[in-house]
Amino acid sequence: MGGGLTQSVHILIDGQEQDQVPALDRAIQYGDGLFETIRIVEGRPCQWQRHLDRLSIGAERLGIPLPDVALWVAEAAELIQGQSDGVLKLILTRGEGGRGYRPPDHPKIRRLVLVYPPPNTPDPWQQGVGVRYCQTPAAINPALAGIKHLNRLDSVLARAEWDEPGIAEGLMFDATGVLVGGTMTNVFLWDGARLLTPPVDRAGIAGTVRGLTLELAARMGVECLVTRLDLEALDQVQGLFLTNSLIGVWPVRELAGRRFDLTRLPWALINRIHQTAFTPG
Amino acid sequence: MGGGLTQSVHILIDGQEQDQVPALDRAIQYGDGLFETIRIVEGRPCQWQRHLDRLSIGAERLGIPLPDVALWVAEAAELIQGQSDGVLKLILTRGEGGRGYRPPDHPKIRRLVLVYPPPNTPDPWQQGVGVRYCQTPAAINPALAGIKHLNRLDSVLARAEWDEPGIAEGLMFDATGVLVGGTMTNVFLWDGARLLTPPVDRAGIAGTVRGLTLELAARMGVECLVTRLDLEALDQVQGLFLTNSLIGVWPVRELAGRRFDLTRLPWALINRIHQTAFTPG
Missing domain, CATH: 3.20.10.10 (D-amino Acid Aminotransferase, subunit A, domain 2)
Structure with a gap:
């Protein structure tokens, strides 16, 4: 199952082609992070600004530093290349931490970009x-x-x-x-x-x-x-x-x-x- | 930071010495899983049965199949070896899934065992x-x-x-x-x-x-x-x-x-x- 899933999803983690996250990442430990799912049409994300705005509000609320947005947008564009229709997912995590709920004083955030096939939607x-x-x-x-x-x-x-x-x-x-x-x-x-x-x-x-x-x-x-x-x-x-x-x-x-x-x-x-x-x- | 943290934590994932989880694991995507943190005293977990009971109730509630508990207990014992005081953490995830909240019909659950140094507690x-x-x-x-x-x-x-x-x-x-x-x-x-x-x-x-x-x-x-x-x-x-x-x-x-x-x-x-x-x- 894992192999089949991974084949149909393209992933960049902190800009690198990889598909694993450290077990100590606080997203795994506590769900300590944010995400966005964005429709791709004609090879481009729809409503980009609204998604980035919400991510920014969420990061502010959770006290997670926002990564360089231009970098993230560029990574998304790179990963989408050649896929005209699909789903772009961004995940921002507070990164690795020690044991316990208290967030690290200087979190090393982690940014994921994932591109999935298009959703199944009823037509018409x-x-x-x-x-x-x-x-x-x-x-x-x-x-x-x-x-x-x-x-x-x-x-x-x-x-x-x-x-x-x-x-x-x-x-x-x-x-x-x-x-x-x-x-x-x-x-x-x-x-x-x-x-x-x-x-x-x-x-x-x-x-x-x-x-x-x-x-x-x-x-x-x-x-x-x-x-x-x-x-x-x-x-x-x-x-x-x-x-x-x-x-x-x-x-x-x-x-x-x-x-x-x-x-x-x-x-x-x-x-x-x-x-x-x-x-x- | 990652390296430093990982050095002081020992991790088994599905019985293997590794410290990474697939990005598509639903624990990362949705916090779709359970955990237990257990005190280790004299090289043995305290109140084992209570923790396993709660995990079992949680798994039932979330509809996540429970792994072979004897196997998990054996893995914990293996990882604790030589550490007289510390913290044992178990994480059970629903494993990898496609995009979307709906759980897979036949989840391939993932079990993590982590051993941390003892907590800082005031004395006396x-x-x-x-x-x-x-x-x-x-x-x-x-x-x-x-x-x-x-x-x-x-x-x-x-x-x-x-x-x-x-x-x-x-x-x-x-x-x-x-x-x-x-x-x-x-x-x-x-x-x-x-x-x-x-x-x-x-x-x-x-x-x-x-x-x-x-x-x-x-x-x-x-x-x-x-x-x-x-x-x-x-x-x-x-x-x-x-x-x-x-x-x-x-x-x-x-x-x-x-x-x-x-x-x-x-x-x-x-x-x-x-x-x-x-x-x-």
Whole structure:
């Protein structure tokens, strides 16, 4: 398995072609680091700046020094060469440390660049996806919410709850019943007049396409309310869609057995999100 | 730094002397795994069974197959050879996976055994330690509470809040103000007649010495209430102590500037915890 996987993934670690990380790296020991997953279209990363901005915010929050971004971008370009479509993943770790949670005073950070084959996405994407509810709660922690850190066991356990190929995503709530998002997506509800989406100040990730959606909605005059939502709010919507950087936007065709009339969704906005999310550069 | 660290740590990965892990291991990608840190005394691990039991519960919870425990125990014994005092760390990962949170159907788990030098602990331990409050909240997630998984960023950020050598530990609360424990310890409050300690069903770790303390208290007729506690509860105590497998038990001499009369603590119990926690086997 290892060999097969490694063959289809290209990896640079601190600029070197290698595929191993020291066991004492704090990413292994504590999940002490950050990552980004970025869609490659026409051989170039999409929404580069948004990903670098989020990484920078995360590094600031965790107190991990940011590597030379120009260097990282150059390494990514080198590794992508010849691959027109795919997934670029960046991982920033706090590097090696002694035993114990306390971060080293002068961490020797480690930067990974990985390039994967393109994701499997339904085609045509406009026909929407099937979604379920997850039992696994999303972790509540204001200090870690919003950023894309390496502590992702809640999403792992939630994603392990189903294996039906017809279900593309699962919605997660926190332990108090507040809607957080999908295991790998942000969620936008449509009540017929406005979009509603959960804040990411206590749980969840500030997705790059979430940010893009908020901006495009404002520009196109579509009201979007960032507000706490629960299961009851979901019962009242006319439809919903999911966003992330690899899939762009997925309209939801069915949620836990309930079918939606996709024509009711704000398609002008949705088409614009799709187009913009997958524009390289 | 890497070289220096690696020199003082001995590592076996899947039984082989090596110190690198594939970058695609899910421990690096998502913190998808478990660990145990175990005190070595007279060349033997202390409280072996409690650690293996917790690992087994954690593996069940995360859906990670447990490796052959006899094999792991034998590897630990091999690596400890010649080291009379130290720290044994076990890490179990879900192994390599493709991109995405979904766990592989048939994970090829990876087992790490690491042996570190002994921890720095105050001597004499009976004189107690200084403790502070941390601002970083402990994550709330009932699905992950209690087990010793590799998602430890909350403890990392809390431990980064101070570097005064006189402060040995910091107490953490969840985002709703409920006391969880120390960054690396469980906490027991003493109200003059009873012990009080937080449950570990929403946040925190079920420490092996916490379990030992509950058992010894029951056996010695010391009442111990497992109950939700907050800052106000801390204001009312006569004293407190901390437990973990590497330090055994630490009475708290001072908490955020408040000094405690250590003679008020239940010393018969505390001495017994100390003795039992550090009995090999």
